[in-house]
Amino acid sequence: MSSTKPNRGRPVDEGLWDRRTDEILDIAIDLFAERGYNGADTQEIANRVGVGKGTLYRYFPSKESLFLAAADRVMRRLQAHIDEKTNEQIDALLQMRVAIGAFLAFFDTHPAFAELLILERALFRDRKTPTYLEHREKNRCRWEQFYQELIDRQRIRPMPLDRLTTVISDLIYGTMFTNHISGREKSLQEQADGIVDIVFHGILTEEERIRQKPEPSSSTSSSLQ
Amino acid sequence: MSSTKPNRGRPVDEGLWDRRTDEILDIAIDLFAERGYNGADTQEIANRVGVGKGTLYRYFPSKESLFLAAADRVMRRLQAHIDEKTNEQIDALLQMRVAIGAFLAFFDTHPAFAELLILERALFRDRKTPTYLEHREKNRCRWEQFYQELIDRQRIRPMPLDRLTTVISDLIYGTMFTNHISGREKSLQEQADGIVDIVFHGILTEEERIRQKPEPSSSTSSSLQ
Amino acid sequence: MSSTKPNRGRPVDEGLWDRRTDEILDIAIDLFAERGYNGADTQEIANRVGVGKGTLYRYFPSKESLFLAAADRVMRRLQAHIDEKTNEQIDALLQMRVAIGAFLAFFDTHPAFAELLILERALFRDRKTPTYLEHREKNRCRWEQFYQELIDRQRIRPMPLDRLTTVISDLIYGTMFTNHISGREKSLQEQADGIVDIVFHGILTEEERIRQKPEPSSSTSSSLQ
């Protein structure tokens, strides 16, 4: 998981390398978030870490790779955070609520992380798939299984799985971005509840729903109907 | 054109100013989107416009102001685009579908515009409310009236108006960003339909919906319940 | 004395050319003095004069020539000022007092003029003998005659004429520069008296003067001894 460490000569304190790598990353995350990419001086990062500038370059071959590694660390921490909150065997629909709440809470607690994801996209658009999309794709499969089960157990209407993952994902990422940018004042809980309410029940009234018959779903799960 | 004006000398081509301002803006939008803010050389912009660098600075006092004006132009065009598509007197719920579709289509047609909004947020976070948030707020009132009417006519469940505007707005902006970033392959129409389906009907089955009773809404419209 | 004026076509208002030339020069003197050479924008000069930038270039072929003409105007005005004060047939030694006082008063009244002379020297050292040296040389002859007469009439000790002109000239220019730079607080009259006192009587006491016998002068006037 850590950068490739040169390994000639006397072996160093085991773990020092990794601990310092993470220390650098955490400091870099904050500084990049505070100052932006160009505004974050490598000298300043080195100062905050308490090492020489040259040492930084022993851990990361360039400022860019440091930045990208920082963005990656953000996503790994997000993953861990959500896993931690949802691991338990609670009701599946409740788990969705919890996951959405945990997601929003994570970025609310660490605004710097949101900042980093935005920066990454803006600055390195040509060079790399954004870290957060990579992670999204990595988890898509898990979520699709999760949703499929709910459909099979007839708790969720049959509909294309990718519609579910995509719409929900776009919604919470959009919410996160907007929260971060505009400093939304509403309580996290309220906000999460609002999202879940609409996603679960839709906005239409009973009668209107009957009139507007849900479009028949077209993908894998259509056979279930 | 050559009456005895008090100011002799080279007369200004009336309208040239505005035409050129827009021309510069359009070229700037593309270049900023292509190269990013720092990568977009003022010289290159001038070259593409076909004027000297100094002339650029007659129209915009700095690169930053040029960029910000470009972002503003994007939002004004978005506004005009959606207005154009939805002006007609069609069914209100259909109008929602149309507006969502128009929104996504706009950025699909002009990926550079999406790019600009992201850049703006990343680079000028400290200096300015993002242009797109400004426009969002400007329209919030209109949409809340729109939703209130639908609630009054019992086509939409009673729920806090800001929940409606916020969730839908976050969803479509999140979708737009993600589309732009990941190059989503699905057809625009399908995508819009998917969003509308979930927003309108929610994801739960009939039985599940009854079990999970929608949380009673807390705002202005709660009295309607 | 004015710049070479193009003279084809309809002859203009006689004198307009010269009047405007002087007007430009006076405004330029002030602006150069206020802002320095680079800081003085040609646009600003044009604005203050109330003409277009292009018009300036009809009067002076370049910014540099405008500046040099401005410096020249300063010296011509100095000349006129001193002539005016000393023209009358008063006692010769008193005339010296008056001339020195008038010189200092001139620059005290017009600090911008002093500024210009300093600027000229600093900026155009390679290109041109400073205007004020030109004027100094032009007047040297007159002053040498003046001093010779005083020596002949045994009112001034016999000494090389160039020593007189040089030392006195250096003294009053040095005083003028220093006054301008440091904002000397002493009254003009007192200052002029102090200079004259030392130049007329020297600083030594009677006894000391006898001990330090004045060095026999070595130039033209030595024969008088």
Add this chain to the structure above:
Amino acid sequence: MSSTKPNRGRPVDEGLWDRRTDEILDIAIDLFAERGYNGADTQEIANRVGVGKGTLYRYFPSKESLFLAAADRVMRRLQAHIDEKTNEQIDALLQMRVAIGAFLAFFDTHPAFAELLILERALFRDRKTPTYLEHREKNRCRWEQFYQELIDRQRIRPMPLDRLTTVISDLIYGTMFTNHISGREKSLQEQADGIVDIVFHGILTEEERIRQKPEPSSSTSSSLQ
């Protein structure tokens, strides 16, 4: 040189900093004098020193500070030069001669130094008291004591001390400036003697001096009369 310092890595050559600072300053003095402030390219200075442009900025934070430091170095060298020439215990009046001679010789040997003082005044008039005035004021006290003693020992006529310091100072600075500007051809010794002659004995004849009674001095020493 390689003891176990807490700071490993490339050690600083002790003294290199100071040596190079002076080297940069000397080269800057020459280049500024040759080309003027704007004409002196930072790149050219770096080239002449034989370092990269960036290195220059490690020593001086800006071109302006480099210039000002150069001017300051000139005055410190002037100070040292005059101190060196006058330190000995010779007759006080002779010391004055020597100091004046040393002053003029200094700038005659280093025309670039005179140039710098003029430039400084012209370019940074708003920002800073000219370096040479600072040094003048610093020495004023010493000279006033010196003169007071001469007055007490009745070698100099009683007169206000500031008249003495001011007139002599203005005279030698004025001479220095004019020498530099006009390239005076007379020998330094002759010139210094001429100044001393007039300052010591004044220009009037014996009889005339009696007629023009020296104005009674007005300050501290007036009581001595």
Add this chain to the structure above:
DNA sequence: CATGAATGAGTATTCATTCAT
């Protein structure tokens, strides 16, 4: 004659990266 729109040469400064020690 007068104008002012258009031009583009010219330059200080920053900061990621290297590498001698």
Add this chain to the structure above:
DNA sequence: TATGAATGAATACTCATTCAT
């Protein structure tokens, strides 16, 4: 291994001058 001194590429902006009208 760690350091930080040295480097130099890279770039926005100004303003004197021109010339079409």
